[in-house]
Amino acid sequence: MIHLNVPDMxxxxxxxxxxxxxxxxxxxxxxxxxxxxxxxxxxEAKTASIESTIGAEAFIxxxxxxxxxxxxxxSCCSHVA
Numbered sequence: 001m002i003h004l005n006v007p008d009m010x011x012x013x014x015x016x017x018x019x020x021x022x023x024x025x026x027x028x029x030x031x032x033x034x035x036x037x038x039x040x041x042x043x044e045a046k047t048a049s050i051e052s053t054i055g056a057e058a059f060i061x062x063x064x065x066x067x068x069x070x071x072x073x074x075s076c077c078s079h080v081a
Contacts, residue, residue: 003072004056006070022048048063
């Protein structure tokens with residue numbers, strides 16, 4: 001699972017843009033309302049969690065191309081999740 005911080009998200013439109021960017025990299029990603037979702041974008045937490053075999057760098061590039069800064073989310077143990 002890839003966990004990213006997306007601090008520039010401020011509204012529902014932002015969430016949609018981030019989801020669209022993720023799906024542009026991995027068309028198999030599903031919307032978070034599906035219990036079997038492969039992507040969850042959380043506006044309140046300003047995070048995106050993605051389950052994919054594609055490397056994180058591709059998702060970071062797509063999200064940044066959509067206009068949103070992103071970084072790896074650190075876990076409570078200070079290692080990349």
